[in-house]
Amino acid sequence: MNPKYKKIYTCTPVAFHANKWFFIRDTGLITRTLQAMGVESKVIMPLPYYEDDSRDSLIRTEYAHLSSTEWWKSLQIDALVLYSWGAPRYRKIAKAIRQAGIKLIIHVDTSGNFRPTFPPGTPLFRKIFTHLRIRLQDILRSKHLSYADVLTMSEPVAKVISSRLFYGKFIEEKCYPMPCPVAAHFNYEGQTKETRILAVGRWDDAVKRPQMLMDTLSHFYQLGGCAETMICGPYGDDMKAWYHALPEETKKKITIKGPTDNTELRDLYCRSQIVICTSVSEGTHIVSAEALCCGCSVVVSNRPRPLRNVLWYTCKNSGTISEEDTPLSLAKALQHELSLWKNGERNPHFIADTWQPCFRIDKAFNNILK
Numbered sequence: 001m002n003p004k005y006k007k008i009y010t011c012t013p014v015a016f017h018a019n020k021w022f023f024i025r026d027t028g029l030i031t032r033t034l035q036a037m038g039v040e041s042k043v044i045m046p047l048p049y050y051e052d053d054s055r056d057s058l059i060r061t062e063y064a065h066l067s068s069t070e071w072w073k074s075l076q077i078d079a080l081v082l083y084s085w086g087a088p089r090y091r092k093i094a095k096a097i098r099q100a101g102i103k104l105i106i107h108v109d110t111s112g113n114f115r116p117t118f119p120p121g122t123p124l125f126r127k128i129f130t131h132l133r134i135r136l137q138d139i140l141r142s143k144h145l146s147y148a149d150v151l152t153m154s155e156p157v158a159k160v161i162s163s164r165l166f167y168g169k170f171i172e173e174k175c176y177p178m179p180c181p182v183a184a185h186f187n188y189e190g191q192t193k194e195t196r197i198l199a200v201g202r203w204d205d206a207v208k209r210p211q212m213l214m215d216t217l218s219h220f221y222q223l224g225g226c227a228e229t230m231i232c233g234p235y236g237d238d239m240k241a242w243y244h245a246l247p248e249e250t251k252k253k254i255t256i257k258g259p260t261d262n263t264e265l266r267d268l269y270c271r272s273q274i275v276i277c278t279s280v281s282e283g284t285h286i287v288s289a290e291a292l293c294c295g296c297s298v299v300v301s302n303r304p305r306p307l308r309n310v311l312w313y314t315c316k317n318s319g320t321i322s323e324e325d326t327p328l329s330l331a332k333a334l335q336h337e338l339s340l341w342k343n344g345e346r347n348p349h350f351i352a353d354t355w356q357p358c359f360r361i362d363k364a365f366n367n368i369l370k
Contacts, residue, residue: 005103005369007077008034009059011044013066013090018043019052024262025286026109027083029181031057033361036184044080067092072100079103079369085110086153086161088140094147105368106145108153108161109180109283111308138166146170150368154179154284156312176368179309180284182359186266188295188352193341196228196272197334198296200265200287201279203235210235212278212301214242215327220334221250227338228253230268232260269294273341274319274334281306288313292355295348299337301325318351 010027022028027043034041035057046063049055065071072080080097084090086108097104145151145167151158151174162171201208217229231239235256243256260268269275275291277300288298288310298319300310314321320340322333340346357363 091144106148152178186293219331295352
């Protein structure tokens with residue numbers, strides 16, 4: 001860590017609960033990791049306080065103070081991580097931080113999918129109005145991002161944004177490829193990789209497409225798939241009914257574990273080969289990021305815009321993208337990826353070493369602050 005930076009705070013301009021769950025991801029995780037590295041760090045968020053807040057690492061203030069240069073100067077900090085998602089509405093906050101002489105890192109947690117898709121029959125006036133609104137947002141977003149000393153986002157998102165009108169090459173020039181923060185304990189230490197597929201997510205949430213997962217696994221085992229599958233996370237009655245209706249031989253290969261502790265999840269990543277993403281869309285998909293740091297490869301459905309980051313995670317011999325966005329195609333992608341593991345064409349040490357500098361906060365910040 002650069003000795004110049006003794007006080008690095010983080011800011012989320014939304015009044016989330018600062019409870020134990022908050023501090024295992026996003027700005028909460030960044031703050032805890034910086035503290036473990038010997039740096040003074042706190043999270044800044046707007047009021048109000050909540051009963052479950054961890055107040056020892058938290059500053060809450062009036063929202064208006066976040067746009068005040070003098071208020072930021074009063075903190076006497078060296079650098080700040082602003083979790084703004086690149087949203088134009090936070091540009092005044094970024095400007096105030098920069099004018100206060102604080103080194104500013106803006107984190108852009110997005111897939112870069114800022115362009116709408118119009119359903120058939122959308123009136124022309126609505127299309128025109130939407131495009132004008134997006135152009136205005138682009139201008140304001142570009143201004144917002146220009147205040148940063150460093151932008152953290154994925155490489156493909158940086159390329160997409162910098163290629164658009166109203167943005168400049170400064171996007172790529174300031175970019176450090178950190179799509180999302182991952183805790184330091186997600187670390188591969190040579191554990192034996194078992195022939196296992198992990199599906200981790202909120203399987204009671206339609207965005208994760210639980211039906212897509214169920215249909216994919218049904219096809220996978222009908223095609224003769226021999227890997228074990230473990231499903232982690234909350235799930236609904238539909239998944240329970242699907243599991244009970246499966247052939248007995250298939251049931252033996254699938255475990256629906258339900259909600260899983262963070263530490264136990266790390267052990268599962270380290271001892272599994274593949275993590276699967278079936279989502280409709282994802283900004284950065286922290287599950288895939290954690291799994292890559294633990295030497296897993298990623299299998300993802302082919303949705304180029306909504307899953308831009310997750311598709312990128314498969315590069316560098318780290319996964320497979322299905323040919324089509326269908327359960328059968330995704331099942332075949334699982335088969336293909338498992339064959340690569342079987343043939344020695346996937347190396348968990350290489351995968352972990354490749355992606356940890358991109359995701360792990362301790363490694364990323366040592367590089368950023370140089």
